[in-house]
Amino acid sequence: MIQTPDTVFQSFTETASPDQGPPRLNKLREVMRGDGLDGFMIPRADAHQGEYVASCDDRLAYVTGFTGSAGFCIALQKKAGIFVDGRYRTQVRAQADTSVFTPVNWPETKPADWLKDALPNGGKVGFDPWLYTPEQLEAIEKGLKDGGISLVPTENLVDRIWPDRPAPPHGAVRVYPEALAGKSHAEKRSELAKALKASGHTAAVITLTDSLAWLLNIRGSDIPRNPVAHGFAILHNSGKVALFVDPTKLSADVQTHLGNDVEIAPPVDFTKALTTLAGPVRVDKSSAPQAVVDALETAGVAHAFDEDPCVLPKARKTKAEIAATTEAHLRDAQAMCTFLCWFDAQTPGSLTEIDVVRQLEACRRDTGKLLDISFDTIAGSGPHGALPHYRVSEASNRTLQEGELLVLDSGGQYEDGTTDITRTLPIGTPGDEERAAYTRVLQGMIAMSRVRWPKGLAGRDLDAIARFPLWTAGQDYDHGTGHGVGVHLCVHEGPQRLSRVSSVPFEPGMIVSNEPGYYREGAFGIRIENIVYVTEAPSLPGADAREFLAFETLNFVPIDKRLINTVWLSREERDWLNAYHAACREKVAPRVTGAVREWLLAATEPL
Structure with a gap:
């Protein structure tokens, strides 16, 4: 007998709307023209570079219909390419309208090569600096050298054509038992602080949600299937942490667990806090948003590219x-x-x-x-x-x-x-x-x-x-x-x-x-x-x-x-x-x- 519980975690509703792809692409092109852009890059990513994203951040699916967990689109005025790897080459053809979106085999075809072929006379291609890392942009810009094509940071153009965009998630945070973690978050912070000092760094910017969860022995509920909370943090080489997360997600028990060495502030304060730091500040160029580097450089705060200090200890x-x-x-x-x-x-x-x-x-x-x-x-x-x-x-x-x-x-x-x-x-x-x-x-x-x-x-x-x-x-x-x-x-x-x-x-x-x-x-x-x-x-x-x-x-x-x-x-x-x-x-x-x-x-x- 097949068991059919009243509720299941998995939904069988088709969330993508391939038929909406062409009209949404047309609206995006209108916005691009209004901003003087020849193209706009749409990654399947959020500001935390997680594989899974909240519905409010699923811009790639909204525009193209493609719901795979990896890939990106580059929309130009006359063509639009969806870049997918070998896992998704059949799926993308089924989910996206290929009369307007051209599947591109990636990483065999690099975005810079595709852009140079598509824009032989050069042009300006916009991107959201919160959704791209310095490493990703560096690779594209290196490939575009001498091609007359420039990458232009801008606000997210997809958000401007998405009238019913869902609200950001608001899931509760809970304490993860120390008995299961094997170390207290005080021990983890102390060990990483010593490593930061040894590297000559005053602080490290942490933007990966699972790094935050591991470091502070907490778990969240902002992303289905992944027990993480959206947020950012600055780990100082003193072992103290500034945690930028919606305070209403934190119960009194969680705040007691975090203690006095973890200062809590809303995410909107994150950028301003970056500008007040004394460098050099460690930034992971493979996971931090380009917007973090931009904020530090604008404020004259020295930064050093190095790995997120949580990544290897967590592994x-x-x-x-x-x-x-x-x-x-x-x-x-x-x-x-x-x-x-x-x-x-x-x-x-x-x-x-x-x-x-x-x-x-x-x-x-x-x-x-x-x-x-x-x-x-x-x-x-x-x-x-x-x-x-x-x-x-x-x-x-x-x-x-x-x-x-x-x-x-x-x-x-x-x-x-x-x-x-x-x-x-x-x-x-x-x-x-x-x-x-x-x-x-x-x-x-x-x-x-x-x-x-x-x-x-x-x-x-x-x-x-x-x-x-x-x-x-x-x-x-x-x-x-x-x-x-x-x-x-x-x-x-x-x-x-x-x-x-x-x-x-x-x-x-x-x-x-x-x-x-x-x-x-x-x-x-x-x-x-x-x-x-x-x-x-x-x-x-x-x-x-x-x-x-x-x-x-x-x-x-x-x-x-x-x-x-x-x-x-x-x-x-x-x-x-x-x-x-x-x-x-x-x-x-x-x-x-x-x-x-x-x-x-x-x-x-x-x-």
Whole structure:
């Protein structure tokens, strides 16, 4: 029986309005002409550079109809390009009116190159300095050199054509327990203050919402799926903090928790406070708005570009955080196994994608600990599985049919952890090509799970390991192999990544996903994902006297064996899978009963 709770976190309403794109673009062009601009850049970003934005900041979707979590539009008088990466190239064609918006493959095509081709005689292109970082602008301006095109800071032109723009979010802030964080916010502030002094910086500007949440041991509710609050902060090298957040979001308990060393002021005071600082002030050029640099320079305050001081300490999880998220993942495994038992009892043609999403969320809710989902569940069946970030809506919902695959990527937000897991499930009996691709993806996932590496390597050094089995068949995937994950924070967290573009060395305590995939447009998709964390690798007999690191797995949910060409697996791969399934049985079986326990025992039988 399908559970249908009265309320679910995930909505199935189509929020984009592709038909409104052309008239809205025309209005934007009128405003551009009135301001003497030849173009305007519209990022999918807010002032905090978060992946997910509040409805009031979703300007890219408002103008274009495209709702993906990454991308941007450059609107000119006679053409408009939507720049998207490999995850969204099918989605953008479905959501935007391509008669007026031209999809552009990014990062293969750089915005500066596109602009020079589109404006051969030069021109002025406007941008909102609160939505672009110095690093982003520097890269574009470098590419525009000698092209006669200038970038012009301006107020946001989209806001001027958006009459019913939603109000900014006003979610309550709550205290995050020190027992789960592993350190008090006083300890964190003191440690970072010492680092600032050592770097010769008087203060650091913090604009990332998850940095604020981590630093002050607070969580918010301004962004769905991400427990963060909109705000800014200035961390002084004395350890004191000026926090710029709407004071009405802070209860008396939160204010008591923050204490006297955290001064609270409304966000409108942030810019003025910047102008009163004595430099040099640290600014992260990859995440702070250009408007921050402009305010400092106008006031003559010296600044130094350096990394947000919270980013790396936040990524190196404490023992308490690892213990907490371990428990969260085991609780989530209980919910996943309950769902998978139910799913296997259904017949092809009896379920839709929305049915799947609702049932899985209901299983997580039944734990009694679910605070939110960590992102909108991806339940892509058949051809929808080939869209890595597919989001089912009432309009796109389809029935799961015999012979198809279902890519099910989901996660939960619990107070003690943020989970993320993907399993690819057979619907009836899929074909040989699907089984072959599934086996290669699994081999890549196992290889990454087993890898040991000398300390100092980064994601770019390891990413190919997961791709090698696919490469032997001339196949690949257009997303990174893994992203960082927070602990009851953002499900996508930096700076570490398993990606060919990541140069951040892995360190013990860092959490990252391991999720190779394969996608055949119009046919099927495959992805298998576990979450792992970096740990010191056990010593081996005869090994070199150097430090090695390894991954420890956090997810313990059976990997579907029905799609594996078992004869392709090496002895080591088979041994890993059998050991993994034995761990699933050991850790999760005591948490389930009845039919779910029977399903788990059968699903974890060794190959």
